[in-house]
Amino acid sequence: MSVNAWIVVADQPGVGNLITVARSLGGPVGAVVAGPRPVAETVASSGVDKVVWCHAPDDVPPEASAQAVADTVAADPPRVVLAGRNPAERVLLGAAAARLKAAVLTGARSVSLDGDSTTVVNAVFGDIADETVAVSGPVALLLDGGSVPPAAGPGAPIEEITAAPLGMKVIETRTHGFEEVDLNAAPRVIGVGRGLAAKEDLALIEELAHVLEAEIACSRPVAEGLNWMGKDRYIGSSGAHITPQLYLAIGISGQLQHMVGVTGAETIVGINADPNAAIFSQTDYGLVGDLYQLVPAITAALR
Amino acid sequence: MDFELTDEQQLIRDAVREFAETEVTPIAAELDRDHRFPYELLPKLAEMNLMGMPYPEKEGGAGADYVSYVIAIEEISRACASTGIIVSAHTSLATWPIFKFGTEAQKDQYLQDMASGRRLGAFALTEPGAGTDAGAGTATATLRADGYALNGSKMFITNAPFADVYVVFAKTDPERGARGMSAFIVEKDTPGFSVGEAEHKLGIRGSSTPPIYFADCRIGKEALLGGEGDGFKIAMQTLDGGRIGVSAQALGIAQAALDAAIAYAKERVQFGKPIATLQAIQWMIADMALEVDAARLLVYRAASCVDNGRPYSTEGAMAKLFASETATRVAGKAIQIHGGYGYTESYPVERNYRDAKITELYEGTSEVQRMVIARSALR
Amino acid sequence: MRIVVAYKWTCDPEEATVRADGTVDWSRAKPGLSAYDPVAIELARQFADAAGAELIGVTAGGKGVAAPIAAKAALGRGLDRVVIVEDGSLADAGRSELAAVLAEVIRHVGDVDLVVTGDSSVDVAAKMVPTVLAGELGWPAVAEVTSITGQAGALRVERAIPGGVQVLEISGPAVLAAAADAAAPRVPGMKELLAAAKKPVELLDLTALKVPSQNAVMTVTGRARPERKVRKGQLIDTADPAAAAAELVTALRAAGTL
DSSP: OOOSEEEEEOSOOOOHHHHHHHHHTOSOEEEEEOSOHHHHHHHHTTTOSEEEEEOOOTTSOGGGGHHHHHHHHHHSOOSEEEEESSHHHHHHHHHHHHHHTOEEESOEEEEEEETTEEEEEEEETTTTEEEEEEEESOEEEEEOOOSOOOOOSSOOOEEEEOOOOOSEEEEEEEEOOOOOOOGGGOSEEEEEOTTSOOGGGHHHHHHHHHHHTOEEEEOHHHHTTSOOSOGGGBBSTTSBOOOOSEEEEESOOOOHHHHTTTTTOSEEEEEESOTTOGGGGSOSEEEESOHHHHHHHHHHHHO | OOOSOOHHHHHHHHHHHHHIIIIIHHHHHHHHHHTOOOTTHHHHHHHTTOSSTTSOGGGTSOOOOHHHHHHHHHHHHHHOHHHHHHHHIIIIIIIHHHHHHOOHHHIIIIIHHHHTTSSOEEEEOOBTTBSSSGGGOOOEEEEETTEEEEEEEEOSOTTTTTOSEEEEEEESOGGGGGGGEEEEEEETTOTTEEEOOOOOOSSOTTSOOOOEEEEEEEEEGGGEESSTTOHHHHHHHHHHHHHHHHHHHHHHHHHHHHHHHHHHHHHOEETTEEGGGSHHHHHHHHHHHHHHHHHHHHHHHHHHHHHTTOOOHHHHHHHHHHHHHHHHHHHHHHHHHHGGGGGSTTSTHHHHHHHHGGGGTSSSOHHHHHHHHHHHHTO | OEEEEEOOEEOOGGGOEEOTTSOEEOTTOOOEEOTTHHHHHHHHHHHHHHHTOEEEEEEEESTTTTSHHHHHHHHTTTOSEEEEEEOGGGTTOOHHHHHHHHHHHHHHHOSOOEEEEOSSOSSSOOSOHHHHHHHHHTOOEEEEEEEEEEETTEEEEEEEETTEEEEEEEOSOEEEEEOTTSSOOOOOOHHHHHHHTTSOEEEEOHHHHOOOOOSOEEEEEEEEOOOOOOOOOEEOOOSSHHHHHHHHHHHHHHTTOO
16 A cells, blocks of 8 residues: 555644545555554544554653654655644654655645645745645645544554664653643633733733633743743744634734734734734724723623 | 945844843833933943944944944934933043043043943033033132042033043133133042932933032042143033934934834824825825934934044034934924824823933034034135 | 754745735845844854854855845854855745755754754744754754753753653754744844954855755745635724723624624
């Protein structure tokens, strides 16, 4: 069986979207997994045709299997190789792409095979434009992985390989105590920006989030420079892209790098003290004013 | 004739702008509101080598050209006019006379520290009765066995009381008028030297400009800068350069006001369209943009004369006169464009307007600049 | 020890506009160091200072990347020297092509113990060049790196993972992509900027590098401006916060959002 599409998986089993895309191309779908065995098993029973599991010691990170992944994919070269947007998957996909000397595209809105050519509609430059790209030769695609795929019939066989991993070892893991979140699953999201003066003021936002039944997310400076929330809450060009029913941007200026993460939201509301803020050309409802007055007022109005 | 900035000048502009946006802009409104001297910026400015830019590296400076220095003052002033004058007065008024007229011993003692920003300087010429008529100062420096005794008062002294080193002008020979004036280097905490109450001003409120007093303040002979009787000449030459710094400050203020007016005009919707689509506003912006650009050319030209070793007295006067009057005009028009909002503290243009006016007054009033230009034109 | 930072000189899409036909107009954009590269240079500089290593910048791209101002901008941020490949054919290069060129440049530099890159480029933001580069070199790669210590052959790397931080030990040369907040880049001081002009700049010819060709050829066959949801753009008067809140909630309920 000659694989048409390879899916590259590390230690996150959220590959439902990758499987859907791979299957849509027709032809056999293979998955190479460099992570714990249970991940390989989840993938094996999700509707792929073959699974190769890189068995590495427990204290070795998935990235260490990059060359083994590249070997596996090169041994059965595909039209397309796919991976989800996570740091370890990007490393594994990069190794496969380098070995195949494949084209790499990371903004695919759609993929189709047209004879010998693969056609990708690719969002470029912070999603300001779309390019239709015809690729002759192998293509590596970075996509949203999607959710954990449900079991779909009897599982594919798992071929186990033990390849010498690259010299990397995990020597310590520390947790930061930020609660993890899946922004993609939230129908309502509140985004917090630098308009919020102090970390303590998050309490105001939390109250609103509670009555609105919304998740809290943020712009890049808040997640990183200020470190008020975990980085999984950062929405932007290299962060989360979400499509909630309601996105409430509070104290966010509306720069391209952030807004690209929420252009698909059903309804966008913006609150900012600066009437010149870019956010106001991208909202359905805009409130120019002091968030410290407006947020409690909205919380009260919702009760 | 190349009107483009060199690579270094562009990179310096970008770096100072980045520094100003990160460190200065966030506190500018607060400095103004609270009349607060930005003491915490001094080590940061020093670390960026912004406190002695035009002085050679071996003297502690950055070894930058004068155009780069002027660009730095412009960018800092664009964020905060008070911080701009703190740096300019320190660099051009206080450090320069020591660099130009100091003995080796004086330069050893002060120049490294001042050009590197470790010690802050101030320039003390103006007196209650001697502003434009600087030669009419009544502060005296009486020769004693072991040095001089300073007596008198100075006012509007930028950077006092935070400065460590003061270049003070006083008459060693009051009978000879301006020719009897001498310059001295006086350190803070010298007995007999005290600083008065803070001056509350219309603008540049973050700049500290109190009066200072000398009551039998004893300084050594080694404190004399230049020769006895050289003081007036030293002061005038220092101001020739200082006014280029002020012209850069004015340019920065004007640019800030222009940027704000343009942003507002694009966003403010009246009668269903942004006001930037209205010809009245477009023509105001056109005039403002033209004047700011013309001011920039004059300021950079004056700085370029310094770099090329050419005379710069008239060119500096032209730059200072034009840039200062431009700043006031442009800031006024910027408020006009903002309408009522421009009159409130929520928008920065009212501060630009208040800050602009001083540039027409200090380091030589506009009348003095006109005197200098007329003298040159009528030669 | 030798550390390389791969940086990019390019324009920010924030300054670009998209025409109705989907083509991008970059004419108003001014190129600069890609936004997160100063973070990578700062992180690498701190490690280089601690380890006594040489810090070399490398870049490859289209016309302009070898301009003196581009080299000085990178050098002014703390590099000891730079090696640059400028070639018109690289202006529209794909990620793999760029990575392959960078791999050859790094082989040319020789004896490299570590490559550090930024989190992503400001314009393409693919996050793939560092990983494909590692694949080309056959080296381990790690992304979201927040700390680098240790020495050549025994690097100690901290990287962000969901929920915390993981510490890795890497025994050979590696490619590390710095997290966007791994270090606070210092603004270059005046002396640093002026000294940049004196630092060595090596220009390499692309053809002479003999970069092996890619197996895939990409051709752009169409361009379009993405369909953006047209937003209502309704502004709610906020003079009375309670009234504004009521108006907002009413509007959202009426629209079925709440």
